[in-house]
Amino acid sequence: MIRLGKRPASARPPQPDAIVIGASAGGVEAISVLLTALPARFDIPVFVVQHLPRERPSLLADIFTPRCARPVCEAADKEPVARGTVYFAPPDYHLLVDRSDDGPLLSLSSDEPVCFARPSIDVLFEAAADVYAEGLLGIVLSGANEDGSDGLAAVLAAGGRGWVQRPAEASSSLMPASALARCPQAEVLGLADMAARLAGMPAGSSRKV
Amino acid sequence: MSDTRISGRVADIELQLLIEAIYLKYHYDFREYAGASIKRRLTTAMDRFGCKTLSQLQDRVLHEPAMFPALLEFLTVQVSEMFRDPSYFLSIREQVVPLLRTYPSLKFWVAGCSAGEEVYSLAILLHEEGLLERSLIYATDINAHALQRAEAGVYDIERIAGFTANHQRSGARTSLSEYYTAAYGRAIFDKAFRKHIVFSDHSLATDSVFAEVQFVSCRNVLIYFNRELQDRAIGLFHEALCHKGFLGLGAKESLRFSAYAERFDEIARVDRLFQKRSPA
Numbered sequence: 280m281i282r283l284g285k286r287p288a289s290a291r292p293p294q295p296d297a298i299v300i301g302a303s304a305g306g307v308e309a310i311s312v313l314l315t316a317l318p319a320r321f322d323i324p325v326f327v328v329q330h331l332p333r334e335r336p337s338l339l340a341d342i343f344t345p346r347c348a349r350p351v352c353e354a355a356d357k358e359p360v361a362r363g364t365v366y367f368a369p370p371d372y373h374l375l376v377d378r379s380d381d382g383p384l385l386s387l388s389s390d391e392p393v394c395f396a397r398p399s400i401d402v403l404f405e406a407a408a409d410v411y412a413e414g415l416l417g418i419v420l421s422g423a424n425e426d427g428s429d430g431l432a433a434v435l436a437a438g439g440r441g442w443v444q445r446p447a448e449a450s451s452s453l454m455p456a457s458a459l460a461r462c463p464q465a466e467v468l469g470l471a472d473m474a475a476r477l478a479g480m481p482a483g484s485s486r487k488v
Numbered sequence: 489m490s491d492t493r494i495s496g497r498v499a500d501i502e503l504q505l506l507i508e509a510i511y512l513k514y515h516y517d518f519r520e521y522a523g524a525s526i527k528r529r530l531t532t533a534m535d536r537f538g539c540k541t542l543s544q545l546q547d548r549v550l551h552e553p554a555m556f557p558a559l560l561e562f563l564t565v566q567v568s569e570m571f572r573d574p575s576y577f578l579s580i581r582e583q584v585v586p587l588l589r590t591y592p593s594l595k596f597w598v599a600g601c602s603a604g605e606e607v608y609s610l611a612i613l614l615h616e617e618g619l620l621e622r623s624l625i626y627a628t629d630i631n632a633h634a635l636q637r638a639e640a641g642v643y644d645i646e647r648i649a650g651f652t653a654n655h656q657r658s659g660a661r662t663s664l665s666e667y668y669t670a671a672y673g674r675a676i677f678d679k680a681f682r683k684h685i686v687f688s689d690h691s692l693a694t695d696s697v698f699a700e701v702q703f704v705s706c707r708n709v710l711i712y713f714n715r716e717l718q719d720r721a722i723g724l725f726h727e728a729l730c731h732k733g734f735l736g737l738g739a740k741e742s743l744r745f746s747a748y749a750e751r752f753d754e755i756a757r758v759d760r761l762f763q764k765r766s767p768a
Contacts (some may be wrong), residue, residue, distance in 0.1 A: 336758075355740065355744065355745075356711045356740055356741055356742070357522075357714075357715050357718065358745065369739075369740050372711075372740050373741075375522075375524035375525060375528075375716070376522050376524060377522050378523060379715070384715075386524050386525060386711065387711045387740050388524075388525045388528070388711060388712070389566065389568075389708040389711065390528065390529070390566075390740070391567060400530065405495075405528070409494075409495050409524065409527070431496070432736045437495060
């Protein structure tokens with residue numbers, strides 16, 4: 280049976296229950312600043328879409344694992360979401376989040392590219408917004424296309440928060456600038472500020488979704 | 489850019505009602521499909537049909553005869569390519585074909601064959617390996633329109649360059665151009681393949697096993713199912729497979745979270761080939 284969401288009428292929690300990050304050109308360096316800042320006690324799940332060539336296996340999890348205090352892996356279909364784990368979308372598949380009786384699950388899709396991208400940031404952000412609602416933080420980083428703008432709008436419409444990398448600081452400014460044009464209410468931050476805020480998020484804040 | 493979005497409590501209720509309505513009226517069972525993907529597909533369909541809510545879509549699906557087949561295209565059609573993930577086919581040649589050679593006759597099941605790209609890829613591989621003459625391929629899908637396209641074996645000529653590049657990387661022994669005729673912007677695959685292929689309507693959600701086979705290929709179909717339905721489908725494959733039969737899945741599909749994880753051996757990790765384990 281399709282799971283119905285539990286949507287408590289409560290206000291936005293003080294800390295997010297989950298974080299989604301989207302990046303394209305110039306994104307790997309930006310993601311690196313954020314992920315290496317996560318402390319060992321960090322217990323919020325993080326889902327990342329970084330646009331990559333579809334032909335090759337992704338090395339992102341291998342690159343980040345030795346540099347991060349938290350586990351980093353490539354998302355597997357129907358894998359239960361674990362706290363404090365960083366999941367990268369695999370190349371050539373969309374990454375989505377689904378509900379189950381045992382809590383959120385990762386789900387993959389081979390549907391058509393969105394904004395010429397698979398994985399698409401919009402697809403991840405929209406699915407995660409549906410599951411985590413006001414508990415979601417969406418972060419749009421460097422990139423040279425408009426993927427992520429609709430997704431961030433969905434995060435905000437569901438009551439979640441949005442951070443956008445300061446376009447002047449991003450090595451490719453189109454993606455963050457597009458996200459800000461679509462979502463003027465999102466916070467504009469430099470990478471160092473984002474990293475410091477993530478590092479300061481207290482452990483044990485995640486609610487069960 | 490689309491502003492259509494299925495979210496919120498009411499939309500979740502409408503989604504469940506629509507899925508139930510489709511099941512009750514048309515006997516297509518999407519109740520155990522993964523929710524996030526089906527929502528995306530329905531969002532696209534709502535845009536196309538100009539429906540503002542899932543309730544509007546449900547009304548039209550129940551009352552307009554042409555509507556359900558059109559919606560089914562959105563819910564089921566999977567765009568693939570011939571020899572997608574060429575190394576999968578290379579692994580079949582290296583790891584599976586030597587064992588297949590030991591059988592006097594062979595049966596294959598391509599489950600969720602959509603428009604047939606995977607079926608012709610397998611048939612061409614078997615032809616190249618000298619096994620096609622003794623082979624029968626069951627190609628099944630729930631979408632009758634997709635099955636018709638698969639049976640026709642006609643693809644846009646623009647796609648052939650990609651198919652050819654994939655084929656070459658799959659350990660090809662021949663040129664893909666030997667198997668199709670190009671005309672009017674289309675490539676038509678050799679009708680001789682069809683005497684080795686049975687195209688048939690079959691649902692992994694509601695139907696049962698129909699034959700014993702040596703090999704099941706089901707790629708990028710299970711990701712659209714929830715875990716319960718994945719287990720049902722893998723159970724069908726397990727039942728259909730002969731002793732030591734082979735199962736091939738999509739590049740990012742696994743048996744890790746399945747109830748059948750212990751009943752298969754992984755024989756090619758990256759290429760997702762599994763072999764049915766002997767009963768202990």
